[in-house]
Amino acid sequence: IDLGPFLSDLIENMRPIAAEKGLRLRTGPLRGRVESDAGLLRSVIQNFLSNAVRYTARGGVLVGVRRRGDHLRIDVIDTGVGIAETQIDDIFTEFMRIGEVEVEGLGLGLALVRRIVRLIGGRVDVRSRPGRGSRFSLYLPALDMGGAQRETGPATRSRVGGMRPLRVLTVDNDARIVEASRMLLEAMGHRIVSARDIAGALAIDGPIDAALLDYQLDDGENGLDLAERLRRQRPGLPIILVTAENSAAMRARATAMGIDCLAKPVAPAAIEAFLAAVSVREVETE
Structure with a gap:
């Protein structure tokens, strides 16, 4: 998957919703390639984006890709309510309250995201400061231009490719x-x-x-x-x-x-x- 057009498409689909709230939706560098299931990867990034827009009242959301060793880190950064460090594990539960914001369904989506990310061989990282915003990141093994990729996760192409319509x-x-x-x-x-x-x-x-x-x-x-x-x-x-x-x-x-x-x-x-x-x-x- 070429992350540039892949992420750009998701961002453009979210842009009207962000604009309705008066939020800026910006992009940083989006370069990089990964080997993954497009549908599952789309679910993860859509979850990050929809949560960022939903729980940001002012400012905006930035999406970017950074190289970190053998991995690419896909970041969705917002200027939203933020999460205390002691609460970060709690956001993976079904229902919680962050400050004055009812975060209904946030944990449900993230719990599902965690399962999906394990299948595609990735890792989720959350960094946040109350009142300042959050960064939700997905780490995936980078695919170099020659097509080589290290097997660092539990999923293989054959297993991900086994998805079927339900x-x-x-x-x-x-x-x-x-x-x-x-x-x-x-x-x-x-x-x-x-x-x-x-x-x-x-x-x-x-x-x-x-x-x-x-x-x-x-x-x-x-x-x-x-x-x-x-x-x-x-x-x-x-x-x-x-x-x-x-x-x-x-x-x-x-x-x-x-x-x-x-x-x-x-x-x-x-x-x-x-x-x-x-x-x-x-x-x-x-």
Whole structure:
């Protein structure tokens, strides 16, 4: 992968969102080549970029690439709220609060990023100062112009190349959201099956690789009740809850069930990261 055009494309896609917030989105040197899975690498950098823009109120975001020995370091640097050193490990948990900013979904995305990065043989580093901003960095082995690269990570091309499209169940009582989900997931290369209630979801035949469930369904039904029944029917099914609900009771129940929550409206990068992590798990168990 030539990082110049690859990163430039991601940056341009994020630029309108940054502009809406009055943020500058700048680039430093982007030179360098790596051997990696483009989809997984895109998920990681999109996560860094979307978090940087989301949690920066003033200033901007800088993206650049630096050579560090045999590795390239891809940096996403922001002038956002910043994180205390003692809290950096905590940002890899599902939910936390940094200063006055509700960082819902940040840890979920980073937990998935951590898994993806392990597969592609990289390493994540975070440097931050409260009130000054953060630098999220991805280290990957550099690919020289002759194509040589050292095997420094657990992943090989054959394992990463084993990724396959997933069959994803989407359940929401709003037909418009179901259709939007279909368009998004198909654009990512996945296949979708959908339902609007518990009975419809349980009646679906064939394999399901992952499920995206709304919490508030019709007639008193909810996504966690459905999740319990799906896992009895399909043990080990990866499930994520997509919801506008934010009650402590709902979150506690989801946590006890080992189900992460994404708050509506959901960034496509977060869904892509979840599905990439499902693919990672499947590849690692082969």
